[in-house]
Amino acid sequence: MDSDLSVLVYSSNKNVRSDVINALGARPSTDLPPVKYTEAATEPALITLVDHDKYDLIILDGEAAPAGGMGIARQLKDEIFNCPPILVLIARPQDAWLATWSRADAVVALPIEPVATAKAVTKLLSTRIALSS
Numbered sequence: 849m850d851s852d853l854s855v856l857v858y859s860s861n862k863n864v865r866s867d868v869i870n871a872l873g874a875r876p877s878t879d880l881p882p883v884k885y886t887e888a889a890t891e892p893a894l895i896t897l898v899d900h901d902k903y904d905l906i907i908l909d910g911e912a913a914p915a916g917g918m919g920i921a922r923q924l925k926d927e928i929f930n931c932p933p934i935l936v937l938i939a940r941p942q943d944a945w946l947a948t949w950s951r952a953d954a955v956v957a958l959p960i961e962p963v964a965t966a967k968a969v970t971k972l973l974s975t976r977i978a979l980s981s
Contacts, residue, residue, distance in 0.1 A: 904976050906934045917936050
């Protein structure tokens with residue numbers, strides 16, 4: 849895959865969005881093409897973006913308000929044919945079971961830890977690339 853990968857980052861908190869993008873950088877792994885990020889701060893904005901563009905990965909803040917990422921993840925998995933992989937950010941390890949309910953493909957704890965986040969994103973994007981080849 850020669851073109852940039854497209855990642856959508858959703859959080860009602862601009863600092864969380866910034867932390868995710870800064871942690872991952874332009875290329876979360878040397879094995880991946882560069883990544884282009886799109887940010888969404890509200891659920892309506894997120895839904896509009898998903899309806900109009902294709903993404904290789906969606907990262908959702910499970911702590912976003914008023915619409916949390918876990919509920920949105922489940923909605924997207926229910927409504928989008930061949931939904932891109934979804935990574936959900938959770939604040940408490942006890943919430944991992946909710947991420948399973950949401951059908952998220954991976955979970956990363958908040959606050960963002962760059963190495964763990966890059967590892968999870970690399971795995972999801974590599975799988976996505978392999979499936980589309």
